[in-house]
Amino acid sequence: xxxxxxxxxxxxxxxxxxxxxxxxxxxxxxxxxxxxGFFPFCLGxxxxxxxxxxxxxxxxxxxxxxxSASAAVMFGEWKRVxxxxxxxxxxxxxxxxxxxLITLFAMVLFSMRGGGGSQSWKKIFLVSxxxxxxxxxxxxxxxxxxxxxxxxxx
Amino acid sequence: MDILSNLFMGFGIALLPVKLxxxxxxxxxxxxxxxxxxxxxxxxxxxLLPVTFGMDPINSIIMLCGVYYGAMYxxxxxxxxxxxxxxAASVVTCLDGxxxxxxxxxxxxxxxxxxxxxxxGTISIIGLMLLAPxxxxxxxxxxxxxxxxxxxxxxxxxTYLCKGSxxxxxxxxxxxxxxxxxxxDPIYGLxxxxxxxxxxxxxxxxxxxxxxxxxxxxxxTNLERSVAQxxxxxxxxxxxxxAKDWLDSKWAIARGSLIGxxxxxxxxxxxxxxxxxxxxxxxxLSPHPERFGQGAIEGVAAPETANNAAxxxxxxxxxxxxxxxxxxxxxxxxxxxxxxxxxxxLLLNRHPDLFWGTIASMYIGNGMLLILNLPLIGLWxxxxxxxxxxxxxxxxxxxxxxVYSLNNNQYEILxxxxxxxxxxxxxxxxxxxxxxxxxLVLGPMVExxxxxxxxxxxxxxxxxxxxxxxILFLSVFLAISPLFSGIxxxxxxxxxxxx
Numbered sequence: 001x002x003x004x005x006x007x008x009x010x011x012x013x014x015x016x017x018x019x020x021x022x023x024x025x026x027x028x029x030x031x032x033x034x035x036x037g038f039f040p041f042c043l044g045x046x047x048x049x050x051x052x053x054x055x056x057x058x059x060x061x062x063x064x065x066x067x068s069a070s071a072a073v074m075f076g077e078w079k080r081v082x083x084x085x086x087x088x089x090x091x092x093x094x095x096x097x098x099x100x101l102i103t104l105f106a107m108v109l110f111s112m113r114g115g116g117g118s119q120s121w122k123k124i125f126l127v128s129x130x131x132x133x134x135x136x137x138x139x140x141x142x143x144x145x146x147x148x149x150x151x152x153x154x
Numbered sequence: 155m156d157i158l159s160n161l162f163m164g165f166g167i168a169l170l171p172v173k174l175x176x177x178x179x180x181x182x183x184x185x186x187x188x189x190x191x192x193x194x195x196x197x198x199x200x201x202l203l204p205v206t207f208g209m210d211p212i213n214s215i216i217m218l219c220g221v222y223y224g225a226m227y228x229x230x231x232x233x234x235x236x237x238x239x240x241x242a243a244s245v246v247t248c249l250d251g252x253x254x255x256x257x258x259x260x261x262x263x264x265x266x267x268x269x270x271x272x273x274x275g276t277i278s279i280i281g282l283m284l285l286a287p288x289x290x291x292x293x294x295x296x297x298x299x300x301x302x303x304x305x306x307x308x309x310x311x312x313t314y315l316c317k318g319s320x321x322x323x324x325x326x327x328x329x330x331x332x333x334x335x336x337x338x339d340p341i342y343g344l345x346x347x348x349x350x351x352x353x354x355x356x357x358x359x360x361x362x363x364x365x366x367x368x369x370x371x372x373x374x375t376n377l378e379r380s381v382a383q384x385x386x387x388x389x390x391x392x393x394x395x396x397a398k399d400w401l402d403s404k405w406a407i408a409r410g411s412l413i414g415x416x417x418x419x420x421x422x423x424x425x426x427x428x429x430x431x432x433x434x435x436x437x438x439l440s441p442h443p444e445r446f447g448q449g450a451i452e453g454v455a456a457p458e459t460a461n462n463a464a465x466x467x468x469x470x471x472x473x474x475x476x477x478x479x480x481x482x483x484x485x486x487x488x489x490x491x492x493x494x495x496x497x498x499x500l501l502l503n504r505h506p507d508l509f510w511g512t513i514a515s516m517y518i519g520n521g522m523l524l525i526l527n528l529p530l531i532g533l534w535x536x537x538x539x540x541x542x543x544x545x546x547x548x549x550x551x552x553x554x555x556x557v558y559s560l561n562n563n564q565y566e567i568l569x570x571x572x573x574x575x576x577x578x579x580x581x582x583x584x585x586x587x588x589x590x591x592x593x594l595v596l597g598p599m600v601e602x603x604x605x606x607x608x609x610x611x612x613x614x615x616x617x618x619x620x621x622x623x624x625i626l627f628l629s630v631f632l633a634i635s636p637l638f639s640g641i642x643x644x645x646x647x648x649x650x651x652x653x
Binding site for chain 2: 039
């Protein structure tokens with residue numbers, strides 16, 4: 001990969017093509033009576049045009065912007081980011097089954113641990129517990145939101 | 155006087171104890187998130203949307219507006235004390251504010267930004283009050299082609315003014331429009347691009363998308379950078395600016411108010427660009443430009459006045475035309491829609507209590523902020539000491555809960571996470587989130603106006619109506635102008651001047 005823009009241009013081009021073809025599944029209508037597929041089709045074509053423009057610009061300038069390329073692909077602590085995303089995903093899937101108390105407690109606990117802080121376990125436990133209790137007090141008691149109680153609820 | 159009697163009615167509403175309470179809660183939350191660097195008004199207002207479901211619409215709008223202008227007050231505190239802008243709109247304040255703090259003048263800097271904010275905020279509410287009804291009367295004459303033009307103009311402006319390449323901004327805007335199509339077709343009732351998912355039948359929600367792109371993505375970006383912020387607490391003695399400070403700042407405040415208000419009206423300018431322009435103007439006009447960056451009090455007064463003045467300005471297009479001027483206003487539009495109120499030219503006639511009540515509450519809220527901010531600065535500094543590794547799990551927790559309680563649907567959490575990753579990656583590759591989100595919110599309205607215009611039976615309708623043609627021409631010009639090198643260079647120069 002010469003340039004990060006190349007990657008994104010191809011991504012948008014693919015998305016534009018997908019949108020254009022997918023919108024043909026819906027009635028196009030006529031220009032005076034546009035159907036449900038009309039607007040998406042126009043957007044798809046527009047996206048293809050813009051992505052092609054970006055692609056052309058990138059290919060023309062690919063040799064000069066090594067600096068910007070390295071700056072954009074620098075992913076730094078990407079493992080930490082990936083870990084947090086995984087924690088969030090797991091939490092969203094088990095939220096209704098396990099209930100909000102367990103899920104939120106575990107979510108705060110693990111993300112604080114995985115987020116690169118230097119807190120002791122004791123402090124992490126304390127903050128997670130405090131956060132969970134405040135959720136109960138504010139969201140459930142005060143704002144009367146219905147949160148899933150999961151396996152703890154009767 | 156019509157306006158005076160209306161305003162009296164507004165105060166009659168805004169002074170009710172319940173309304174005062176919500177106004178207070180709004181500005182307090184606003185200041186808090188303004189102080190905290192990781193979370194801004196967009197994510198906060200999205201977060202509060204589900205909470206406002208069961209509330210009286212006036213209460214909820216008063217509170218959400220309070221969050222918006224309250225955040226502008228809070229942002230300056232961190233800029234001055236620790237050189238970290240709590241909000242993007244307070245970046246410029248760091249330049250002179252932090253220098254003042256280092257010279258032991260943190261007090262007057264904080265005081266001047268609070269007074270400047272108050273004056274700028276109040277002047278912009280007066281402007282809003284006078285201008286919005288006038289504009290609404292004009293807007294009543296607009297048909298679908300004109301509305302379509304105006305919305306495209308808003309999108310083009312956001313794209314043009316966002317950082318980085320305009321081409322990338324355009325791609326994000328088109329992508330946002332494309333995502334907004336998901337769901338039931340407004341005219342034929344057919345479901346489109348839903349992959350047979352029940353969650354997607356209602357479309358991609360504004361709240362999960364906004365929380366993802368402005369809440370989760372922000373956290374991910376910060377985590378990667380792993381900033382270890384250090385907070386030292388400068389001693390704050392005497393927050394009242396001296397007579398000389400006032401003399402130095404009086405024109406900066408006056409000009410900042412006007413610049414902020416009028417630029418705030420323009421779609422896309424938001425609250426950030428006015429601060430840059432106000433600062434640059436003061437520096438140009440000053441007899442001692444060399445003092446700027448060395449702790450000049452005008453350099454604090456001008457941007458802090460301008461960002462508060464911009465909040466009133468940006469409400470003008472929302473309340474009179476129904477078109478949001480920036481992403482925060484787009485979320486606020488969502489709040490109106492949740493309550494079944496359509497902001498726009500008819501708002502004033504149909505819900506005068508809401509319009510005038512909100513305006514009156516903004517006068518009161520600005521006063522509350524002034525009183526609230528000065529004694530609480532010590533508390534804000536303490537909050538700033540919370541390390542990010544403790545703060546970010548709490549931000550995640552709130553986003554998670556906020557999105558879930560919207561519809562009690564766990565798949566919306568998934569949508570938020572997807573948009574979080576999308577927002578993180580797209581900013582990584584130089585694509586801004588603002589045009590995408592604006593387009594996502596405006597999408598259904600753009601499509602409806604587009605198709606209704608075509609129903610006139612003439613595809614050239616957009617060019618047959620002079621107002622629509624003019625505004626469409628302007629939007630297209632804005633969108634393609636960077637392709638011509640001369641204009642691109644000038645724009646780049648402007649960008650450099652701002653930085």
